[in-house]
Amino acid sequence: MAAQTEESDTAREQTKAEQDVDQVRKRAARDQERLDSGMVTNPKDLESLQSEIASLARRQSTLEDVVLEVMERNEAAAGRVAELTERVAAVQEKAEDAKARRAAASEEIDGEIAAVRKEREVVAAAVPADLLGLYDKLRGQQGGVGAARLYQRRCEGCRLELNITELNEVREAAPDTVVRCENCRRILVRTPESGL
Numbered sequence: 001m002a003a004q005t006e007e008s009d010t011a012r013e014q015t016k017a018e019q020d021v022d023q024v025r026k027r028a029a030r031d032q033e034r035l036d037s038g039m040v041t042n043p044k045d046l047e048s049l050q051s052e053i054a055s056l057a058r059r060q061s062t063l064e065d066v067v068l069e070v071m072e073r074n075e076a077a078a079g080r081v082a083e084l085t086e087r088v089a090a091v092q093e094k095a096e097d098a099k100a101r102r103a104a105a106s107e108e109i110d111g112e113i114a115a116v117r118k119e120r121e122v123v124a125a126a127v128p129a130d131l132l133g134l135y136d137k138l139r140g141q142q143g144g145v146g147a148a149r150l151y152q153r154r155c156e157g158c159r160l161e162l163n164i165t166e167l168n169e170v171r172e173a174a175p176d177t178v179v180r181c182e183n184c185r186r187i188l189v190r191t192p193e194s195g196l
Contacts, residue, residue: 031056134178155188
């Protein structure tokens with residue numbers, strides 16, 4: 001926006017400077033016409049007219065230098081606008097690409113969520129209601145994880161190793177008994193890798 005403003009300001013400045021040069025040119029041309037026509041015969045008037053023409057030539061030269069300087073600044077501003085416009089377009093293209101990838105990822109995640117929910121419904125139907133209730137309660141209390149695997153004598157919920165007394169209690173419990181971690185209170189899932 002700043003570059004576009006600078007470009008439009010220098011373009012206006014250039015137009016004004018070119019108009020100033022044009023006015024000086026026209027006046028000098030009129031004065032030269034009067035001089036060449038022979039209408040001015042008074043020596044003082046002739047001298048005054050020649051002096052004015054010389055002064056206008058100096059003024060025109062100064063104004064043309066101003067026009068050139070303003071044109072250079074305008075070209076630099078236009079180049080900056082073109083460069084920034086290109087960069088903005090590239091960033092917008094990247095943003096659109098990121099939005100499209102985000103939408104695709106969200107769609108994929110939604111599909112996975114739906115599949116996992118269906119799978120959970122099937123598994124939950126086979127689990128006793130009291131155990132499912134306990135699991136849901138623990139899941140709410142423990143940040144979404146109500147059960148954890150017992151792996152090499154360590155609860156994977158709280159990452160703490162069970163002491164020997166706790167391990168003996170788990171080892172002696174019947175296979176269908178619900179055992180819980182003494183530290184985090186999650187349900188412990190026993191596997192062959194539990195280290196019992």
